[in-house]
Amino acid sequence: MAKTGELLKAKDIIILDGGLGTELEFRGYDLSQDPLWSAGLVQRDPGALAAIHRSYLEAGADVITAATYQGSIGPMTEQLFAELVRIAVSTRDKFVQDHQAEIEFVGAPKRLGESLDSPTGDDVNDNINAPRRQQRKWPLVAVGMGPYGAYLGKGQEYTGDYGEVSKSTLIEFHRRKLEALTAEGIEPELLLFETIPNSLELAAIADLLQQQNQKQKQPTKVWLALSVRFDKNATPNGHNQVFLADGTPLTSAESSAASNSNSSLEPQFRALAPYISAIGVNCCPLDKVELALTELGAIFSQSSMSALSPTPPLLIAYPNSGEVYSGETKTWSLPTTQNNSKEGLGTGNAATCPNSATCNTNEANAEEDCGWDLAGNSQAWIRKGARIIGGCCRTRPADIAKLRKTIGDRLD
Numbered sequence: 001m002a003k004t005g006e007l008l009k010a011k012d013i014i015i016l017d018g019g020l021g022t023e024l025e026f027r028g029y030d031l032s033q034d035p036l037w038s039a040g041l042v043q044r045d046p047g048a049l050a051a052i053h054r055s056y057l058e059a060g061a062d063v064i065t066a067a068t069y070q071g072s073i074g075p076m077t078e079q080l081f082a083e084l085v086r087i088a089v090s091t092r093d094k095f096v097q098d099h100q101a102e103i104e105f106v107g108a109p110k111r112l113g114e115s116l117d118s119p120t121g122d123d124v125n126d127n128i129n130a131p132r133r134q135q136r137k138w139p140l141v142a143v144g145m146g147p148y149g150a151y152l153g154k155g156q157e158y159t160g161d162y163g164e165v166s167k168s169t170l171i172e173f174h175r176r177k178l179e180a181l182t183a184e185g186i187e188p189e190l191l192l193f194e195t196i197p198n199s200l201e202l203a204a205i206a207d208l209l210q211q212q213n214q215k216q217k218q219p220t221k222v223w224l225a226l227s228v229r230f231d232k233n234a235t236p237n238g239h240n241q242v243f244l245a246d247g248t249p250l251t252s253a254e255s256s257a258a259s260n261s262n263s264s265l266e267p268q269f270r271a272l273a274p275y276i277s278a279i280g281v282n283c284c285p286l287d288k289v290e291l292a293l294t295e296l297g298a299i300f301s302q303s304s305m306s307a308l309s310p311t312p313p314l315l316i317a318y319p320n321s322g323e324v325y326s327g328e329t330k331t332w333s334l335p336t337t338q339n340n341s342k343e344g345l346g347t348g349n350a351a352t353c354p355n356s357a358t359c360n361t362n363e364a365n366a367e368e369d370c371g372w373d374l375a376g377n378s379q380a381w382i383r384k385g386a387r388i389i390g391g392c393c394r395t396r397p398a399d400i401a402k403l404r405k406t407i408g409d410r411l412d
């Protein structure tokens with residue numbers, strides 16, 4: 001299902017888009033009263049969603065994510081859920097059409113290009129006198145598979161606190177979204193399970209993917225981004241440690257000092273390994289990404305893991321602005337500098353924007369006014385093996401444009 005093979009070559013970096021719901025809010029849309037958040041615009045103002053997808057494509061994103069994050073079946077119909085994906089796909093197709101004279105889009109899945117007159121621009125290539133066009137990856141559309149916590153609607157994607165919920169409920173929550181796409185004739189180019197904060201939900205996703213794969217000849221590969229928290233006091237040596245947002249340590253090697261449980265995510269990771277082609281973190285402070293990637297890279301390079309998945313998953317990271325979300329007020333605000341280590345925001349906030357609510361404008365150099373720098377920090381992540389990089393909440397098209405400029409096209 002995932003078309004990463006076409007998109008990704010050796011040493012290549014894939015650039016994701018940035019925040020969508022928060023970008024709508026930057027542009028004046030009030031989503032705070034809508035339980036479906038950005039997904040609610042599918043009927044009220046689909047053009048607003050398309051405009052933001054387009055902004056990220058123009059900024060250089062290789063992957064845009066449909067506004068499905070907060071959408072689920074029940075609160076919205078199967079048709080409207082699928083329509084969110086269609087909006088993103090048609091925006092991508094239009095973007096490719098509009099630019100194919102000056103850009104050669106490479107790696108287009110043939111099936112996806114059929115609707116375009118000349119998806120790879122072969123007619124232009126045939127003209128040897130034509131100036132060599134710039135190359136760029138064919139942009140893909142990911143279906144954002146938000147967590148059950150997003151459906152609960154009180155910011156539980158950052159706590160993993162689901163209360164009493166059964167694994168079968170969590171499986172069904174995600175299954176219905178996949179079935180909606182199938183019922184509407186959509187074969188996802190890429191599935192992106194994101195901001196997953198709960199260990200039982202990870203087990204549920206693993207079960208669902210196993211069931212899906214039993215029905216298919218080709219294994220479904222998905223990308224998975226975790227919602228994590230950090231605790232510098234977790235071990236005697238004072239190193240930061242990474243936990244799933246619900247407090248479960250990533251590995252049993254970590255102290256459980258910050259967790260009420262001695263369990264770890266190792267069983268879930270083993271169950272997921274055959275089905276995920278990328279794993280990482282999203283919507284966390286950017287100064288914590290390197291630590292999380294280091295841990296995940298070590299876990300998935302273990303020989304016991306490679307036995308389950310011969311190709312280790314790529315590392316993925318798309319942090320937020322460093323601001324903190326309140327599920328009660330549905331607003332983002334700067335973290336308090338006092339006693340924030342438990343909340344995973346580090347000390348001093350050197351890498352978080354001190355006033356991003358005001359300075360993070362659409363101006364290309366906006367982020368130079370503060371310490372927050374997605375592009376600058378991305379170099380360290382790439383050195384740790386990150387291959388898929390973008391932004392999450394409160395990041396903007398200007399951030400992605402700078403990331404594109406810093407990383408370059410990296411086409412082989």
Ligand SMILES: [Zn+2]
Nearest residue numbers: 283320392393
């Ligand atoms: Zn986010």
